[in-house]
Amino acid sequence: MAKVWVAGWFSLFAAWLLHEVVTFGFFHGYLTGERQLGYGIYPASLGGIIIEALVICAVGAALLAIVSFLLRSNSLRWPVLGAAWLTLCLWSYFETAFGYRGDFGATWYWHEPFWALMWSPWLTPLATLLGLIPFLWFIRKP
Numbered sequence: 001m002a003k004v005w006v007a008g009w010f011s012l013f014a015a016w017l018l019h020e021v022v023t024f025g026f027f028h029g030y031l032t033g034e035r036q037l038g039y040g041i042y043p044a045s046l047g048g049i050i051i052e053a054l055v056i057c058a059v060g061a062a063l064l065a066i067v068s069f070l071l072r073s074n075s076l077r078w079p080v081l082g083a084a085w086l087t088l089c090l091w092s093y094f095e096t097a098f099g100y101r102g103d104f105g106a107t108w109y110w111h112e113p114f115w116a117l118m119w120s121p122w123l124t125p126l127a128t129l130l131g132l133i134p135f136l137w138f139i140r141k142p
Contacts, residue, residue, distance in 0.1 A: 001065045001069045002065070004068040004081065004139050005061045005064065008085060009054075009057050009058050010057075011085070011131040012088060012131060014131050015089050016053050016056075016089065016093070017050065018131075019118070019123060019124065020096050021046070022123055023118050024096075024100060024117075025049075027120075028117065064085060067084050082136050085136075089128055089132070090128075093114055093118055093124070097116075101113040101117075104117065
């Protein structure tokens, strides 16, 4: 159970941080100084983003550990944990984009900021796979 929690924590953190830093830090200019965060919704410094990501991913990984414990001797453990990881990762992307919505002058529904601000045909799948594949490899044996 601890192995799943640690693997989930760091793989979620890596995928989320990579996607957020590249998208909002560089594409949208928060870390390059091109844009200043006008609202106190999300931290605009790299240190703040890292601390927030570590805390939130630890909570998400705890859910993975609970699922792992409940399915410890089930043959569906691996695919269910992979689907749960993917769900948590995508949820974090949607929530991250939603936090930045105020700086873009839009009143969007919960899903629209992700598609308008964060979705990338190459970065989103790459960041997700760079987190999911190591997670599944690390937890392959109970």
